[in-house]
Amino acid sequence: MKLKTFWMVLALATSAQAATTATMAPPLRPVEAHALAAQASAELLSRFHYQNVPLDDAMSIRIFDRYLKTLDPERIYFLQSDIDTFGAVRTLLDDAILQQKLDAPFAIFTRYTQRVRERLAGARDLLATGFDFDKPDRYRYVRTDAPWAASQAELNDIWRKRVKNDWLRLKLAGKDDAAIRDTLTKRYDQALAHSARSKSDDVFQLFMNAYAESIEPHTSYLGPRASADFAITMKLSLVGIGAVLQERDEYVTIRELVPGGPAARSEQLAIGDRIAGVARDENAAMADVLGWRVDDVVQLIRGAKDTxxxxxxxxxxxxxxxxxxxxxxxxxxxxxxxxxxxxSVIEVGGDAKQKVGVITLPTFYQDVDARHKNDENYRSASRDVERLLAELKAEKVGAVLIDLRNNGGGSLDEAVRLTGLFIDRGPVVQQRNPKGQIRIEQDRDPGVAWDGPVGVLINRASASASEIFASAIQDYGRGIVIGEQSFGKGTVQTLLDMDEMAKSEKPTYGELKLTIAQFFRVSGGTTQLRGVTPDIPLASFADRERFGESSYDNALPWTQIEPADFTPVGSPRELLPALTTRHSARVANDAGYRELLEDIAEVEAIRKRTEISLNEKERR
Structure with missing residues (x-):
């Protein structure tokens, strides 16, 4: 079926069905700028992306599947008959992009909005009837791998259980029936209004990200509005709570806490926390944001400074x-x-106390403007750490621990310079570009700022530059890495401004963020996917299946190249058997650590569940 024919058939079918439901706004359509931006993106991705992935029928299938997953990740809106209809263009989306004919993805979105309206209207109707919580019902709330509903009756039953679960959760939280009905009515009405607010730019961005993310997870398209938001973030002039958010199931969750931001300073939020509601200020009602898109939640959270x-x-x-x-x-x-x-300085050990200096580094920062102006006092992570090391030396600490937990990275230059404080010149990290060319980043400064024992503390949120530093310390035998397996982001991205390329006077075409290189340790293995494995592991609540590079279904694989020419300066791994034995004995005798392990096991068991009882007695 040709693209134009598909669009006409689906549009007519959608219009006919819509006539029997609530009144719908006119279908959203692509504009000329979308077609031009799509074609330009395809050309840029094929020329400059680290992976040479052609835009062909195979890629079209990946785009198609990811687009549906983006729209309906839990498979609660579309019917199997919808998917069968859409299947006519499953191998034609590459042509849609290259031929500047984007009607098909917009037609799919129109059907999606129709299904959303139908389901939410049905959900509101269910609130009037109430539920029997003595029945042995069970609800499958994780449906990412479930089959599409074969009929309206099957989808109706899924939604009956979904609404029943929403009701029961509020009931278990102590709300009475009237309050529950009011809360859920508002939730479904807000979701309906949220769906109605979509604009053609939103649809185009969803589709283009389905394309970009089908290549690998760190490539993305930013429309004009998203591009402006990204620019604000990069200038650190954003007024908000200092958290990077992402969509997970029906929740917007915390992916990263920005060092120095209100969220991190509060110590009340953690990575993976789910945001269920937002009140813009003390006098505003709490908006139920379940099912909202992440950018809409961000807009609600932002506001004036000091509010x-x-x-x-x-x-x-x-x-x-x-x-x-x-x-x-x-x-x-x-x-x-x-x-x-x-x-900070802590004392460890038994009778013979030893002082350990702890340096906490939230990010690899550098005041680039001040440095370019030749300001001798410009701030940077490596400069500040060098000063702190001198202070710790003066306090006669016996060892230093560099705490990189929750450090998501930053300046590559600073990662190299920081490593140079602990090694006397040599390669720190290797980069490979799309042509296979290797570039080695070197520490060229002689001498070290600290020649004593070193430990590096990492967790699942330690990424990118943090992994470069930790892996270099490990490869050189300069110290011991402690904690969790790190994030595993071993790629380099750049931002291409298509408005600048087109010499557009106003934001029109957006920007493309694409992966252009990959990091490799001096020992040859990449930090991609596997991250850094600690020498001494510590237990954690982090969910590896949902957070970290390995949680992406299309992350670039682990690989290796030839090692760089470097000379290890120590061999602390010879001490690892003894250290591991002492560590195991210590945690075995620590009641608090044993309780932590029990809590982690309980949480992991909960995470593996895909169904939940709808019987009130079983849930209490």
Missing amino acids: KVILDVLPADAGPDGKHKRITLVRDTIRLEKQAAAR
Whole structure:
């Protein structure tokens, strides 16, 4: 079936069905700028992306599947008959992009909005009837791999259980029937209004990201509005709570806490926490944001500096019926000084106490403007750490621990310079470009700032530049890495401004973020996918299946190249058997650590569940 024929057939079918339901707004259509941006993106991706992935029928299938997954990840809106109809263009989306004919993805979106309206209208009707919570019903709430509903009757039953579960969760939280009915009515009405607010630019961005992310997870398309938001973030002039958010199932969840931001400083939020509601200020009603898109939640959270925003949060380690937390944060700008390295001194050991200096580094920062102006006092992570090391030396600490937990990266130059504080010249990291050419980043400064014992503390949120530093310390035998397996992001991205390329005077075509290189350790293996494996592992609540590079279904694989020419300066791994034995004995005798392991096991069991009882007695 040709693209134009598919569009006409689907449009007529959708219009006919829509006539029997609520009144719908006119279908959204692509504009000329979308067609031009799509074609330009395809050309740029084929020329400059690290992976040479052609835009062909095979890629069209990947785009098609990811687009449907983006629209309906839990398979609760589309019917199998819809998917069968859409299948006519499953291998034609490459042609749609190259021929500047984007009607097909817009037609699919029109059918999606129709199904959303039908389902939410049906959900509101169910609220009037109430539910029997004594029946042995079960609800499959994880449906990412479930088959599409074969009929309206089957989908009706899925939604009956879905609404029943929504009701029961509120009932278990202590709300009465009237309050529950009011809360859910508002939730479904908000979701309906949210769907109606979609614009053609939104549809185009969803489709283009289905294309970009089909190549690999760190490639993306940013439309004009998203591009402006990204620019604000990069300038660190954003007034908000300092959290990077993402969509997971029906929740918007916390993917990263920005160092120095209100969320990180509050110590009340954690990676993986789920945002269920947002109140713009102390006097505003709490908006139920389940099912919202992440950019709409971000817009609600942002506000004027020094104003309050209240979040209703379901913690990452809580089950579906877990206790929510209400957290009040004061919006603020995120400044460099709030992200700076800091030090402390702790005493360890038994009778013979030893002092250990701990340097916490939230991000690999550098005041680029000041450096380019030849300001001798410009701030940077490596400069600040060098100063702190001198202070710790003066306090006669016996060892230093560099804490990189939750450090998502930053300046590559700073990762190299920081490594240079602990090694006396040599390669730090290797980069490979799309042509296979290898570039080696070197520490060229003689001498070290610290020649004593070193430990590096990492967790699942330690990524990119953090992994470069930790792996170099490990490969050189300069110290011991402690904690969790790190994130596993071993790729380099750049941003291409298509408005600038087209010499457009106003934001029209957006930007393309694409992967252009890959990092490799000096020992030859990449940090991609596997990250850095600690020498001494520590238990954690982190969910590896949902957070980290390995959680992406199309992440670039682990690989290796030839090692760089480097000379290890130590061999602390010879001490690992003894250290591991002592560590195991210590945690075995630590009641608090044993309780932590029990809690982790319980949380992991909850995470593996895909169904839940709808019987009130079983849920209590």
